[in-house]
Amino acid sequence: MLSKLAKTELISLAKSFIPPLLPTFHKGQTGKVAIIGGCEDYTGAPFFSAHAAATLGIDLTHVVCEYNAGTVIKSYSPNLMVHPYLYETDNVPSQFSNNQERFLKDKVFPKIYSLLSRIDVAVLGPGFGRNPLMLKQLESIIDKLKETNKFFVLDADSLWLVTQNPDIVRNYEKAILTPNVVELSRLCKKLNIDFDITKNLTLEESLEIAKKLSKELNVAVIVKGHDDLIINRDDHIVSSSEGSLKRVGGQGDSLSGLIGGFLAWANAYQNSLWKVQDDPKLTTSQLILLSAFAGSLLTRTSAHKAFDLKQRSMQTTDLHDHIAKSFTEIFES
Template sequence: MLRSKTQKEILQMSKSLVQPLLPNFHKGQAGRIGVIGGCEDYTGAPFFSCHSAALLGSDMNHIVCEKLAAPTIKSYSPDLMVHPYLYELSNPEIRSRLTKDEYESLSKKSTEEILKGHDKLDELIDSFVLPKVLQLLNRIEITIVGPGFGRDPLMLKTLLRIIEQIKVMNKPIILDADALYLLTVDTKLIKNYEKAIITPNVVEFDRLSKALNIPSVLNETDFDKIVECTERLSRELGNVTVFHKNRKDVIVKKDETLVNDFKGSNKRVGGQGDTLTGAIATFVNWSYHYENNLWDTSDHNRLSHDVSLVIACFAASSVVRLAMSKAFAKYKRSLQTSNIHEFLGEAYVELFGDTDEFKL
C-alpha cells in the first residue's frame, strides 16, 4: 500500500514515470494535451492549466475556448495553440440564428433542463462546434475540461457533449471547475469511467459529497475522516481517480490512497488550482507513456496502472506545491499565479533532478 511509504520514497518511485528527452523522439511524443474551457469573462483559468503543462514538459498544448475569448488568451503567450471553437449563446454568430423567443427560452433553461434530451442547443453544437472539436480531440492524448467555462446554457451543453465524445474515444479526462459543477447536477456523468480524474477543492468536494449523500467534511478537523470521505467518493463514482485539493492533498484510486502535505503557499489566489490541473495532465500522460513502454523502463520495477496513476498525481502536487513555496518566499502577499509559473521549472529539477540529458 502506497500510504505506508514516505514522501521521499514516493517521489523516488515517481521518477520512473518522468519521460526522458531522447534524440529519437519527435514533437508530440512527450505530450499532446488539450484544455477545453475559457469564455469571454474567464480567460486566465484555461491559460494557466495549459501553460503549466507546457512548462513541465508537455510538447504540444492546445486550448479550445469560446470564440470571443480567443484573442485575449492568444495575447498571453505565443507558445500555446488556441482554437476559438466554442460559442456562448449570446455570441453574435449564434444569436443571429435564433429567433427572439428561441433565445429567451434557451437562456432561461436550468442546468437540469440543459442536460435532458436533444434540443436546439444540440443542433447548434452539431453544426458549429463538434466538427472542429472532434478533429482536434483525435490528436490529443489527455484532455482537461471545465476551466473558465462559465454557466452559459450553450457552453454547458457543449461541455456535456465533449465529455461524452471523450468517453467514446476512451481517452483520459480531467474534470475541473465548471465540469465539477456539471457533475454535481448529474453524478452519472463519468460514473465507472476509470480514465476520469476529478480535482475538487474543499467547496466543490462538499457539493459532490452532498449530491452523493456522503457526510459533509467542509469543516472537518479530523483529517482521517477527510481521507475516508475521499475514498468513499471515488467508490461512489465507480473508482474514478479523486484528487481532493485540501490543506493536504488527498489522492485516491481504488485501493490506493496518498496524502501530500508538502509545504505550499500561505497565500491563496485564483489560478493555483488550474496550474495544478495542467501539472496533473502532464504527469498522468507520462504515466500512460510509461505503461506503453515509450522508452526503456527495464531497469525499474514495473508499477501497476493504479499505482502509477496515483504517483503521477502525487508528483504533480509536489512540484506545484514546491513552486508555490518558492514563489511565496519571494513575493509574499503580492504573489500571483503567474509568479508560481516562474518557479515550476526550478521546482521540477529540485524534485526530480536533471533528467533531461540525452541517453544514447
C-alpha cells in the same frame, strides 16, 4: 499499496514514467494536452492550466475555449495553440439561433472531435463557466473522451457538471476529479455523503469522506486543501509538502495543468514510448495516483519558492516562474 510508501519512494515511482529526452523523439511524443475552458468572463484560468503543462515539458499544449475568449487567451502567450471552438448561447450565429443542435453538430463538434483524437489528455473546466449551451458541449466532449479511452482531469466548472450528473464520470477509470472543499461539499450533498463543511475534521476523517466519494463514483479524486488527499478507491496518497501561505486565484488551475502533463507522460509510459525497466509496469490506477501526487508536490514546491520571494504580493505567475527549477530539484536530482 502506494499509501504505505514514503515520499522518497513515491517520487522514485513518479520518475519512472517521466520520459527521457532522446534525440530520436519527435514533436508531440512527450505529451499533447488540451485544456477545455475559458469564456468571456474567465480567461486567466485556462491560460494558467495550459502554461503550467507547457512549462512542465509538454510538447504541444492546446486551449479549446469559447469564441469570445480566443483572442484574449492568444495574447497571453504564443507558445499555446488556442482554438475558439466553443459557443455560449448568445454567441451562436443568428442563422442558427433557432437550431442550435444543428449548429453544434455541423460546425462545432467536428472541429473539437478532430482535435481530441490527436491529444493524450484533456483538462476540463478551468474558466469554463456554466452557460447551459457550454455545458451541453462539455457533456459531449466527456462522452467522446470516454469513447476514445483518454485520460482527463475534471476541475472547476466541470465539477459543477458532475454535481448535476454524476453518472457522466461514474466508473471511468481514466478520470480524476480535483475538488476544493466547496466543490467537495456540493458533490457529497448530491451523492448523500455526510460532510459538514463548517466542521474542522481530522486527517483521518477527511480521508474517509474522500474515499467514500471515490468509491461512490468509482473514480480517482484529489481533494485540495492544507493537505492534498489523493484517493483511488482503497488506495491513497497524502501530499503534505509545504506550499504557500498566500492563497491566490489560479493555483488550482496550475495544479490541474501539471496533473494533466504528468498523465500525458503516464500515457506515453503505458504505450512504451521508451524502454522501461519496471516489471511489472505501473497500473492505470497507480499512474493516476502518482500523476496527481507529482502535480501536487510540484505545485506546492513552486508556490513555496514563489511565496518566499514575493510574500503577500505573490501571484500565480510567480509560481510558474519556479516550476522549472522545482521540477529539476524534485525529479532530476
